[in-house]
Amino acid sequence: MAPSAIPRLPDSTLAFRREGYTFISTRCDRLGTDLFATRLLLRPVVCLRGAEAAGTFYDPLNFTRENAVPRSAQHLLQDEGSVQTLTGLAHHRRKRLFIDQLTDRSEERLAERFAAAFDAALSRPDCRRFVLDTEVRAVLTEAALRWAGLEAAPAIVQQRSEEFGLMVDKAGSLGPPNWKARRRRVTTERWAAEQIARLREDGAGEDSASPAAAVALHRDDHGQLLPEPVAAVELLNLLRPVVAVGRFMAFAVVALIQRPLWRARLAEGSAEDELLFSQEVRRYFPFFPLVGGTALRRFAWRGHEFDAGDMALLDLYGTNHDSRVWRDPESFDPDRFRGWNSDPNTLIPQGGGDVVTGHRCPGEGATLGLISSAARVVGEHPEFEARIQDLTIDLRHMPAAPRSGVVLTRRQTPT
Ligand code: HEM
Numbered sequence: 312m313a314p315s316a317i318p319r320l321p322d323s324t325l326a327f328r329r330e331g332y333t334f335i336s337t338r339c340d341r342l343g344t345d346l347f348a349t350r351l352l353l354r355p356v357v358c359l360r361g362a363e364a365a366g367t368f369y370d371p372l373n374f375t376r377e378n379a380v381p382r383s384a385q386h387l388l389q390d391e392g393s394v395q396t397l398t399g400l401a402h403h404r405r406k407r408l409f410i411d412q413l414t415d416r417s418e419e420r421l422a423e424r425f426a427a428a429f430d431a432a433l434s435r436p437d438c439r440r441f442v443l444d445t446e447v448r449a450v451l452t453e454a455a456l457r458w459a460g461l462e463a464a465p466a467i468v469q470q471r472s473e474e475f476g477l478m479v480d481k482a483g484s485l486g487p488p489n490w491k492a493r494r495r496r497v498t499t500e501r502w503a504a505e506q507i508a509r510l511r512e513d514g515a516g517e518d519s520a521s522p523a524a525a526v527a528l529h530r531d532d533h534g535q536l537l538p539e540p541v542a543a544v545e546l547l548n549l550l551r552p553v554v555a556v557g558r559f560m561a562f563a564v565v566a567l568i569q570r571p572l573w574r575a576r577l578a579e580g581s582a583e584d585e586l587l588f589s590q591e592v593r594r595y596f597p598f599f600p601l602v603g604g605t606a607l608r609r610f611a612w613r614g615h616e617f618d619a620g621d622m623a624l625l626d627l628y629g630t631n632h633d634s635r636v637w638r639d640p641e642s643f644d645p646d647r648f649r650g651w652n653s654d655p656n657t658l659i660p661q662g663g664g665d666v667v668t669g670h671r672c673p674g675e676g677a678t679l680g681l682i683s684s685a686a687r688v689v690g691e692h693p694e695f696e697a698r699i700q701d702l703t704i705d706l707r708h709m710p711a712a713p714r715s716g717v718v719l720t721r722r723q724t725p726t
Contacts, residue, residue, distance in 0.1 A: 317357070317615045318342045320349040327351055331707040332600045335360050336629030346613060351624070356603075357615065360626040361633055362663075365656035367612045368625040369664025369671060371398070374604030376670060379622055392541040393548055395670060398607070401532060402670075405545075408529045409673040410666065412522040412549065417458075421553065422680035425454040426688055433692045433719075441695065443564055443717040447557045447685070448472045455553040459546070460521025461506055474499040475554035480710065503543035511536070522549055556678050558710065560685040561717045562596035563589070565704075566643055567689055568697040568717075573645065578690030585683035587645040592682055593660045594631045595643045597704065597711040601626050602662065630659050695719040 320338065327334045335358045339345055345361045359368060368374055375398045394405040428450045432438060441447075452472035456463040474495050481492035510527035526546045529537055537545065566588075567574040576584050601624045606617040617623070632640040636657045638647065656663040661672035672678075689695070701715040 317613075318344055318347040320347055322350040322353075324351050324353075329707060331705075331709050332597045332628040332711065333706055335601065335624065335626035336632065339626075339629065346615060348615075354622055357617070357621065357623045358601075358626065359623055360629045362630065362636060362654065362656040364612075365625060365630055365659050365663035368602075368604055368623060369656070369662065369669045371402075371664075371669045373607060373610060373617075374623065375607050376603070377605055379603035379605045391544070392538070393544050403668065404532055405529075406667065406673065408525060408545070409549070412525050413673050413677055415676065417522070418677045418680045421454060421458040421677055422684045424458055425451060425681055426684035428454055429685060429688045430691070433688065433695060439721045441719045443561045443719060444557070444712065445476070445716075447560055448476050448554050451554045451557050451681070452550075455550045458553075459523040459549060461523050467502075471499065471502070471550070472554065475551045476557075478551055479555045479558065499547060500540070500543050503546045504539050506546060507539055507542045552672075552674050553677065553681070556681045558598065558712065559592055559596065559678065559682050561713060562704075563592045563682050563686045564689055564697075564717050564719070565702045565713050566592060566595075567686060568702065570643070574686075574690050574693075576690075577686045578693070580687065582683075584645070585687060586679065587648045588686055589679045589682040590648045590651070590658065591643060591645040592686075593678070594637070594658050597628050597706055597709075598660050600628050600709055625659075625663075627659050627662075630657070630663075633657075689719070692719075694722050696722050 318338075323334070330337065338347055338358070339360045345364050346357055346359050348355065348357050350356065359365075376395050377398075380395075394402060394409060397405055429447070432446070432450055433441060449468055449472040452475060453463045453468045456468065456471065477492040477495055478499075481489050506523060507527045510524050523546060526537075526542055526549065529542070529545075531537060536542070567577070573588060577588060604623050604625070606619055606621040606623065608619050610617055631637070634640050636654075651658075655665065655671070661675050661678065662670055664671050666673055666675075697718070698720050700713075700718060702713045702717065704711050704713055
């Protein structure tokens with residue numbers, strides 16, 4: 312790492328694990344800077360925060376994800392050979408696959424499937440309690456499998472839902488819990504590879520327009536089908552994140568419980584209100600704390616020279632809560648998005664920059680549609696209430712979640 316004038320802190324591994332989501336922004340605020348150097352897990356890193364930093368970090372010429380994501384997380388999330396590990400033209404072509412499957416129409420179909428299934432689950436007379444954190448995963452898994460054009464028998468849904476849940480929950484953990492989730496993932500990858508093989512054998516048949524078939528039949532720059540394990544990983548990269556949206560849904564319900572006026576407002580079905588609300592859920596609540604990158608070349612930013620190979624961490628949560636951009640950032644206020652200028656680097660729970668050329672998440676539209684659907688369906692079921700529960704969110708814990716879970720309980724009707 313080239314010398315520079317930026318603040319340099321001693322090893323921060325323990326402090327990071329102790330403080331979690333606010334680790335980078337607390338130090339940036341204290342030091343009056345948007346970047347500082349330290350060591351984490353024995354590696355020198357530069358921590359970055361804010362919209363300008365996001366612009367630099369998501370310039371595809373500046374950073375790759377290679378060697379920047381701990382193996383414990385990478386194996387549970389995007390995995391080896393996936394779009395996230397690629398750069399340049401190879402990345403561009405693979406990214407097209409995702410963008411083409413996540414059109415507005417396709418995202419609507421996914422949200423409609425989910426909304427219908429969630430509504431059906433809450434409408435069942437024997438549904439007295441709905442434990443959002445876990446039960447919504449099964450609903451999402453079924454919606455994702457059907458949307459992708461895959462079989463969704465109850466046993467398959469149950470198994471995949473548990474596996475996807477583990478991948479998301481244990482990505483931030485180390486040691487035995489992480490190893491256990493990685494062992495379970497082997498089963499998921501085997502299942503995904505079987506789906507790819509079947510779709511290739513059938514020439515995808517009737518399903519040739521489905522997202523799963525598009526992955527199976529995708530060809531790389533040289534006109535070759537993806538190796539089966541890579542296609543399996545990319546299929547999981549379409550399915551797992553859909554199920555991960557369940558955590559945003561749990562947060563959305565926390566917001567509705569704490570702000571009943573918004574629950575009533577969303578039940579009225581205004582698409583604009585749904586969008587404002589879902590954007591604020593993505594901004595306000597903690598999901599991924601940060602994302603790591605390895606410098607691809609020598610370049611300077613704010614007086615610091617990065618050398619090729621240097622590692623940087625961009626603070627996603629801190630940028631979403633940056634008071635220079637967001638007025639009163641610690642208050643939940645969907646109306647702040649009325650007339651928002653859509654700056655790609657200020658609201659970055661799913662990455663910044665350009666979705667086509669960089670690593671920005673291609674699933675933002677799908678995420679917004681799913682959060683909106685969940686909030687609307689909960690709004691349409693006033694017979695469900697939230698009994699006393701501890702909805703505090705501990706930002707030191709990654710991934711963060713409401714302390715007691717989120718449970719909806721059917722009101723007792725007078726007999
Ligand atoms: C990339 C977060 C939903 C598919 C990313 C990145 C983040 C993220 C932070 C950027 C990583 C980086 O900079 O390297 C999330 C969150 C979601 C979500 C918080 C909601 C809970 C989705 C959905 C899909 C999806 C619904 C697809 C159906 C992907 C893919 C990439 C990605 C394929 C890799 C893009 C690339 O490397 O070019 N996501 N995502 N995500 N996301 Fe999402």
